[in-house]
Structure formats: structure tokens, C-alpha cells
Amino acid sequence: MDFELTDEQQLIRDAVREFAEAEVVPIAAEIDRDHRFPYELLPKLAEMNLMGMPYPEKLGGAATDYVSYVIAVEEISRACASTGIILSAHTSLATWPIYKFGTETQRERYLPDMASGRRLGAFALTEPAAGTDAAAGTATATLHADGYALNGSKMFITNAPYAEVYIVFAKTDPERGARGMSAFIVEKDSPGFSVGEAEHKLGIRGSSTPPVYFADCRIPREALLGEEGEGFKIAMQTLDGGRIGVSAQALGIAQAALDAAIAYAKERVQFGKPIASLQAIQWMIADMATEVDAARLLVYRAASCVDNGRPYSTEGAMAKLFASETATKVAGKAIQIHGGYGYIESYPVERNYRDAKITELYEGTSEVQRMVISRSALR
């Protein structure tokens, strides 16, 4: 078993890190402070071929392996967790369902622009009364002569309103519950589609997450993704992969917090010596480094399952559960090591702490991951 990265994976890690240092780090604090979507980064991410890494070149992607993709999400998130989720949600949640379930026409129509980064995507599943219980969604899609009419609302939609392509889940047969849910590709300029005001969040403040509304929103028949009634399955399979992206985001946040804690511990002098010489600090850092490395192994293992065509639902859940809880824990300890300085905005570690929490919540809460894992373990 070889735990080393391949040459390409190392090169990709180094290049994305260099890009992140040059383009993302300089604006990370500002977009967090101002709750600003970093729109100017999108063409730069596209130029680096980061917006559709695992997709074939003929469809606009970079044809990298999945491990390389999660490494890229990790490195971007290490610089800025908001930019990390913009990238991950677009690639894993919006582009993937079209790649996996789309007709040839849909793939040709959307993937070249999405995988190359020319058009941004979003995933609209969550509703005000349907989060973890996604099957309880009440948005409907009614078939008419000229297409479908969508009605309802979705909330916390990452990348709205900047996204041009939305994967929307709505009930074509409300009586059948989850089995009555269908998936649709909705373009931003569809009549009846609108976007609400972005939420002000605890963390990932540069990621835009407003509600979206469908008021007799008219879309063509060809907008149906997969078959009617397949929507819930499409959503769950998409989230299986999406949570690997979120686990990579959490890993990046944890690594950033650990790096900051180590740097601070070496510089901060108390009682005549750096606090890094104190056993209390050394043991905290030892635990943090071990937890981050364990998270990394789980994240890369889940990505490796995707590359090798093996099932990854349980592995992805384990990676997301562990990496997200590690990010929160490590970021908290990083603040502890910083002492009072960890509590002020001029030290990035407070942003790591605020950004970390969402990774335990979205794309399936930690409780959902535990459900997935226990179901597999108890089979």
C-alpha cells in the first residue's frame, strides 16, 4: 500500500497552493469581513482548470483523478473556506448530476461551460421545512403541454445568485413522497425564478447562500434530469460525492488552523521562552497534528474509492464526519494556543473557527453521516 502522492498529485498540490497564496489569501479576510462573494476569482479558477477537474477534457474538464480534485479543494480551503465551497459545490453538486444522469444533449449543452468554469452551478434541495428530511420537500413540478411549472422555495443555496445553472429538486408526484421527487436543470433566466437576499452567516461569509423562489417557473420538458421519480436518488448519490468535497474543505480549514497554531507557538514568548517549549502546548499540537493527518487519510481514501470505481458512500460519510469534527476541534485548540490574540480578527484563526462549524452541518449533518455509517456497519 503506497501512501505517497503520485507525481501529478504533488505537482497539483504545489500549483494550487501557489495559486491560493497569490490570488486567494490576499482577499480571504476581506471577503469574510464584508460578506462578499469573490466573483473576481471565478475566471482565475477557470483559467487554472480548477472548476471541473475530474471531468473529461472533451467535456471541458481537466481529467484529473478524484484525489487530485480533493487536494485542490483542500488547498483552496486552507487559504479561504468560502472559495473552497464555491468550487466544491459547483463541481460536485451542480456539475456531477448532469455528468452522471444527463442525456447526451444535456451533457453537451451544459458540461463544456460548467466544467471549464464559464458557467457556475448550484444545487437546490434544501427547503425551509426540509433539511435533513429532504424527502419532505414541498416544491412541486407540474407537467403542462409545453413543459414543467415549478412552484416552491429552496434555501441556503450556495452560489446563488451568481450561478447560471441550478439543479432543482421538486415533486412531480407529491403523493409518493421521496419516490415522487424529480430533478431538473433550471437556468437562471427561466421565467418565474428569483433569488432572495443572501443570509449573513457565522462563517464562510464569502459564500453566497440566499433562498431561491419558483413562482410558476416555466422550464422545458428537456430540463428533466433523469426520469420522473428519480430525483431523490439523484440527490442522495450527488450528496455522497459532495460530502467528500466538504470533507476536503474541512481538512483545509483544519490544516490552516494547525499551521497558524504552530507558527504562533514558536514565536510567542512567555516566561522567557517560546510557548512551543511548554509541554502543555506540545501535547495539544501533537494531538492536533495527529487528528489532521487521520482526517487526511480518510479524505484521500474516500477519493481513492471514487478513482478505483469502488463504493464510496460509507467512506465518504466517515471522511466528512471525522474531518468536519476535527476542523472544529482543531480550530478551537488553535484559538486556545493563541490565547487572547486568537479572539481578534487580525489573526486568521478566528475565521478558521467560524468557518469550521458549517462542515458539520451542510451536505448531511454529522448525525446523518452517523446514520449512513451505522447502517453500513450493522448490515
Add this chain to the structure above:
Amino acid sequence: MRIVVAYKWACDPEEATVHADGTVDWSRAKPGLSTYDPVAIELARQFADGTGAELIGVTVGGKGVATPIAAKTALGRGLDRVVIVEDESLAYAGRSELAAVLAEVIWHIGDVDVVVTGDSSVDVAAKMVPTVLAGALSWPAVAEVTSLSGQAGALRVERAIPGGVQVLEVSGPAVLAASADAAVPRVPGMKDLLAAARKPVELIELAALKLPVQGAVMTVTGRSRPERKAREGQLIDTSDPDKAAAELVTALRQAGAL
């Protein structure tokens, strides 16, 4: 047109550990493309894109310079192909020897119109190889190059000089050392990095090159550090500024500083 970029695969001294006895531990230093070589590659790449020239990377050195990761790292930055001489005897070779090997590789490639190098190497920073290489090739050498345009046999070179910019027209092949800020290296995209594995890598055996017989051999036989002078720590009472100033001047004269 053919452009060669001579690059170095070396460890960054910032990553090495210097022990109290002066010995250096390189074990934690990861080798990589020398810091200013991406600038040289970018400058040459822009010129090659404008002229349709072929851009060839050349490196010579000890163990490691011919590893796939070393070649791919350089190729990923925009080179069309690389030619490498890897030999353990080159690991600690002097500037003249390295330049002689580079010159032979350039003759081997043939029809080279210009050689571009980085400002200096990350590990030695002697700034000598471009000039010694030019001497070995009997070509002119230009340092601090900030801009390159024109065509084969009619190169237009701008270089930084104190107080301004000098413009040169070079009528034949030359060795140009790019200044450290001549260009902003582009970060390779994902497609560039994957394509690097498919680009040609030519390995040349050192023994196959006709090298000039080296003259005198230099060996480092010792090194020492200047003696550390203990700090005297003389305190001057500044409550009376005039008196304090006089005392300070006296103390500085006694210390030989004035």
C-alpha cells in the same frame, strides 16, 4: 527558432538546518525548481509564443535532476521538452564544469538561437554560470534582462542598469540571464501539469559528451566563522542629554567605531 532555458533542480537553503558546529543538515529540504528559474521560463515562453519558437529546458546535475517529478515540474511551467544530464560527479561540480557540460548539451541540441537562465540559483547564488556558459559557447552574455523580443539573429534585449534601462540589439545567439522580476511566472493549470507527463524527456550520459579537460582542481579545505565579540553593554544615563552625548562619543571612539 530554438530557445533553451537552463534551469536548476536544487534544495532551498531556507529549508536546511544549520547546526552549532556549522554543519548543514539538508535532509528536510525538498528539492525543487530553483527560485528564479520559473521567471526565466516565463520570459522565454512569452517570447516563444510570439515567435513560434521551440522552448527546450536543459539541466545538469547530480542524483535527482532526472527524476520524473523534476522533469514534470519544469515541463509543467511551459517547456516543450527537456534535455537532462544526470551524473553523481556533477552534484558538487564547480561553475566552470557545470557550464562546460551545459555548453556541450547546447551543441548537442544544435541550432540554438538564444539561451535564457535565471538570475541566480537558489542554493549557490554565485551568478556566474550564465557568463561562464557564454564563454564556453563563445557567445555574448547579457545579465539583468527584463525584456526579450525580435527574432533569431536580430534579438532585441532590454536590461536594467543603474538609473534606467539599456536596449541592445544582438545579431546572433546569446546567453541572457533574466532579472529576478523580468516576468511574473504563470502558475501551471491542471491541464498543463497533466500534459507535462506526455512531453519528451531526453537523457544524455555525461560520458557521451566531449568535455574539455578540467584545469586546476579546487577543494574546500576548511572554513571558519568570525569570532563573536562579547557585547559590552555599556549603559549611558540620558537624564543630561549633553553629558550623555559626550559619553557616547567617547565610548564609540574607544570602541573604534568613530
